[in-house]
Amino acid sequence: MDKSFSSRSVPIWFMRQAGRYLPEYHILRNKERSFLKTCFNPEVAAEISLQPITRFDFDFIILFADILVIPHALGQNVDFVNGIGPVLDKFELNRNNCNSDKKALKILSPIFETIKIIKNKSLPKKIIGFCGGPFTVLTYMVERGSSRDHKKILNFIKNKPNLTRDWIKKITEISIKYLLEQIKAGADLIKVFDSWAGLLKEKEYEEYIIKPNKEIFEGIKKERKKTKTIFFPRRSKKFIDIFLREINCDVISIDQHLSKKNMDYCRKKEITIQGNLSPELLFAGGKKMDEEVKKIMEKYKNNKHIFNLSHGVLPNTPLENVKQVVKQVKNYEFTD
Ligand code: CP3
Numbered sequence: 001m002d003k004s005f006s007s008r009s010v011p012i013w014f015m016r017q018a019g020r021y022l023p024e025y026h027i028l029r030n031k032e033r034s035f036l037k038t039c040f041n042p043e044v045a046a047e048i049s050l051q052p053i054t055r056f057d058f059d060f061i062i063l064f065a066d067i068l069v070i071p072h073a074l075g076q077n078v079d080f081v082n083g084i085g086p087v088l089d090k091f092e093l094n095r096n097n098c099n100s101d102k103k104a105l106k107i108l109s110p111i112f113e114t115i116k117i118i119k120n121k122s123l124p125k126k127i128i129g130f131c132g133g134p135f136t137v138l139t140y141m142v143e144r145g146s147s148r149d150h151k152k153i154l155n156f157i158k159n160k161p162n163l164t165r166d167w168i169k170k171i172t173e174i175s176i177k178y179l180l181e182q183i184k185a186g187a188d189l190i191k192v193f194d195s196w197a198g199l200l201k202e203k204e205y206e207e208y209i210i211k212p213n214k215e216i217f218e219g220i221k222k223e224r225k226k227t228k229t230i231f232f233p234r235r236s237k238k239f240i241d242i243f244l245r246e247i248n249c250d251v252i253s254i255d256q257h258l259s260k261k262n263m264d265y266c267r268k269k270e271i272t273i274q275g276n277l278s279p280e281l282l283f284a285g286g287k288k289m290d291e292e293v294k295k296i297m298e299k300y301k302n303n304k305h306i307f308n309l310s311h312g313v314l315p316n317t318p319l320e321n322v323k324q325v326v327k328q329v330k331n332y333e334f335t336d
Contacts, residue, residue, distance in 0.1 A: 010297065010305050011059035012329045013128075014282075014322070015253075016312030017052040018064045021319070024051050035080035036072060039065045042113035049118055053125060055319070056326050060189070060306075061118060061125050063182070065111050067132030067193055070174060071141045073104035088144040093163060101174050108178055112185040119186030129187030131178055133194025133233070134171040134212040138164070150199055157204060164208070172212040176219035183224050191230035191253065192216055198235025205239050210246050217247050230274060234311070244271065255310040263303055272304035277325065279314045285321035293328050301334050 019025055028048055032038040039045055049064040068086050072078040075098050076091035091097070099107070118127055131137075140146075142153045157164045179190045197209045217229055232253035233243050244252060244265055252266065254275035266273055277296060281289045296307070307329045313322070 008334070010300075010307050010329055010332065012307040012326055013058040013060035013062065014052070014309050014313050015062075017056075017058055017062060018048050019313065020315040021313055021317040021322075022051055022055070024055075035066070036069070036078060039069060040110040042110050042117055045111070045114040046117035049114065050121070050123075053123070056322055057330075058326065059125060060128050061123070062128040062191075063111070063115060063118070063130060063187065065114070065130070067130070067137060068140055069108060069111065070104075070131060070137050070171060070178065073099065073107040074170075074174065075099045076141055085146045086140060088140060090144070091141065093141070093167060095166060095170065098170065101177055104174055105177060105181060108181070112181050115182055115185035115187055126188040127186060128189045128191050128230070129179060129182030129185075130191040130193060131175045131216075133192050133197060133209065134168045134175060134216075135200070135208040136194050136196045137171050137175075138167050139196045139199075141167070150196070153196075154199065157208070168208055168212050172215050172219075176216055179216070179220055180223055183220070183227050187227070189228040189230060189251075190220060191232060194231070194233045196235075197233035197239075198237065202239065205236075206242070209233055209236070209239070210242060213243070214247050217249060244269075251306065253308065263300070267303050270304065272306055273300055274306040274308045276308065276310040279309050279311050279317070282309060282321055282325065283314050283317045285318055285324065289321060289325070290328060293325055294332075297329065297332050298335060 025048055028044055029035070029038055032041060032044055038048070045064045049061055052058055053061055068078045071088060077089040079087045081087050115127060115129060139150065139153045142156045143150065182190065192213060194209060194213065197205070200208060213231055213233065220227055220229060228250040230251040230253050231247060231249045233240065234255045236243055240262060244262060248269065249271060251272040251274050254273060256276060258273060263273070277292060281292050
């Protein structure tokens with residue numbers, strides 16, 4: 001299979017490259033007021049997706065949307081409150097209480113329009129579509145928003161294993177359909193953000209991270225063999241071994257360190273490594289940031305590598321720091 005990212009020219013894009021650190025984002029976002037309405041307005045969402053490309057010439061365009069459009073489409077209302085983040089309505093978690101896949105896909109359809117608008121611009125850049133990992137999405141549904149201790153979701157999986165399985169299955173099924181529609185609309189790659197994978201111990205990790213991610217991977221490849229897949233099982237630590245073995249993804253997005261053993265495995269299997277400058281260092285800038293960029297470039301120079309962050313761009317990140325990293329990566333000369 002063509003996994004086509006040369007180890008010498010390193011492409012670059014950033015998680016959350018569209019968003020609050022960009023003044024031009026605030027202008028559009030304030031016009032629309034509600035975050036979800038912005039996501040569901042194809043013209044505006046397409047423009048926001050392209051803002052970081054115009055300003056910084058990133059190599060990939062990530063669709064502007066959110067992983068929480070899935071609970072919203074299933075019938076659990078989602079609001080994004082300034083200064084708080086997502087707030088999800090009270091929702092009886094049972095299957096009878098949730099929209100059919102057909103209805104959910106209809107609610108999600110403006111997002112496919114956004115991709116079509118971007119695609120029609122025929123830019124020489126790949127478009128990344130995405131969804132959340134089923135466990136991460138369920139985490140927000142159960143916690144009804146962001147959480148520090150994740151007590152509710154951890155209790156939920158412990159006390160209601162059947163319901164957990166049922167919901168993971170439901171979210172997995174709709175996510176596959178949602179991603180396939182994104183691909184049909186023009187997405188060249190898809191990424192699965194499993195931001196809370198690191199909460200789970202081995203047995204639960206296998207059941208709620210490996211299994212659904214694998215089903216998504218296989219569901220996509222069965223229909224769209226050529227579409228590249230990026231997986232982001234954040235904070236998996238030692239379980240990244242099992243993840244890589246079980247899910248033969250094209251790109252693994254990493255949040256921190258990747259062991260030599262895993263790097264060798266990726267080289268052997270031609271898995272591209274995507275990562276992993278810390279957003280805090282990007283925020284801080286200066287010499288430390290430059291040195292870290294160099295360290296990352298050198299570390300992964302014998303692997304297929306896409307330069308990215310270990311998590312999303314922080315609000316108020318200075319624009320000149322972003323510009324500096326893009327320039328440094330694009331003009332980078334390897335030491336040998
Ligand atoms: O540029 C891009 O990366 C594309 C768009 C994108 C957004 N969210 C836009 C957004 C993507 C890929 C996401 C993914 C996402 N959303 C994840 C997975 C990655 C991660 O960060 O771990 C998660 C967990 C969410 C859920 C979510 N969305 C939260 C918890 C919040 C509030 C806190 C925060 O980090 O902003 C959001 C809001 C959100 N999603 C904003 C943007 C630009 C900010 C909204 C605003 O106030 O304008």
